[in-house]
Amino acid sequence: MAVRHALLRWTVLVLAVVVWQLVAGAHGSVYFPPPVEIAGHALDLWFSGPARHVFLTEAAVGDILPSLGRMAAGFGIAAVAGIALGVAIGRSRRVYALCDPVLQFARAVPPPALVPVFVVILDFGTPMQIASIVFSAIWPVLINTAEGARDTDPLRIEVAAVLRLTPVERLRFLILPSALPRIFAGLRLSLSLSLILMVFSELLPGTANGIGFTLTDAQSRSDLLTVWSALVLLGALGYLLNTGLLAVEKRLIGKGRTTTV
């Protein structure tokens, strides 16, 4: 059943690509190049380097890696800070009540709108880009962690009290594991926001490298093949990162959880 389901999912994607290929090939439009051409271009551009560089070209090292580095830094800081603050807020009814309006407000602001603020404060460059990612990606994980920590089963808290667990043990054996599904729901949202903000912060003038920069640079040269390649690359990256996160989640909470929550 699972195999058939996976097969079906990939079939639709493959069909879409084939249709695109046929239509684009028939029309020969410069705006919509066929997928085979895009893939070939992307391969040339980024993955035809020497073997000792794991086949990465200079362009790949110069654009993809800095982007990924900034995204990893931003997402990492957002995840750690979001989980820490989320637990702190979620474990106290009073703090939760005080912070809730602020959190709802912060969550409602469309993340890219924050970028100009950081441009003014930090000027263009990597710190501004990382700050933009952190301040957009932190909210989903923070809010979900706070709600997960708040909803810890009261009976299990009584158990921890009777077992006289220390605060650190409580966190490790009760609050974090019990909030973990919510934490991961938040992390998934944060991850896709990180990717969006990574590209968005690189679209601004004053950036010197990155996938977003490649995009604007190619657009200014009317190099649509590179634009399409960058888009496909972003899609693939987003898919891979999300798959990686799902695998981590499955490893961590696959065991302790079926029907009993």
Next chain:
Amino acid sequence: MLRLDEVGQHYGDHQVLHDITLTVPDGQLLCVVGPSGCGKSTLLRTVAGLLPTYDGTITLDGTPVRGVPDNLAVVFQDYARSLYPWLTVRENVALPLRRRGLPRNERRAEADRILARVGLTDTARRHPWQLSGGMQQRVAIARALVCRPSLLLMDEPFGSLDAQTREDLEDLLLEVHRTDGATIVFVTHDIDESVYLGDRVVVLSPGPAAKIVLDLPVELPDTRDQITTRGLTEFVTLRSEVGRAVRKR
């Protein structure tokens, strides 16, 4: 020794317990019986120090109970939910040993020893939700026993089990009580069970403001047996006496 002196408890305006005075000597197995909702769980949670305020005084070995006392273990009424599903059976049982500061391998050995005692040797590496109800209950009992508590509070621990499992666990509890000598407060709504297990049975009146309506020593032979003990004339007499107290309004 556990002493309750004119203990009262309430949730907001709702008075649950009223004027409970009770002394439980060391090593006694006290059964508390009462109709559903009369406040048995509340009584246990108050003694366990889980409800921060109460009226009257509760002392354990002379020290007033403020917060969870040392050397106390509880088997909760909702035992399945009280286990941590993300930990294995062994990790659940070894958890209370952390406060004793034992190294990891000794905690494991101790957990395995107690699991063997409740007949769960083969399940140490599984997760609680992979076990049957009776097995989960034994895990909860193992977790309570692993620290050799001097006071053990049990809240209707055998309530939802089939007759066979229940009798096995009753006999296991009697054996543990004989060998470890802990003081046990055992809450049940089953009159037969209270007489079979207890050295003494206390009956609470229906709430609100439940109080003690019967305090009865159980003078039955110390070694009890599911068939013969339940057939004794004394057993039948005690059982009807407790039954009358429970039904009296």
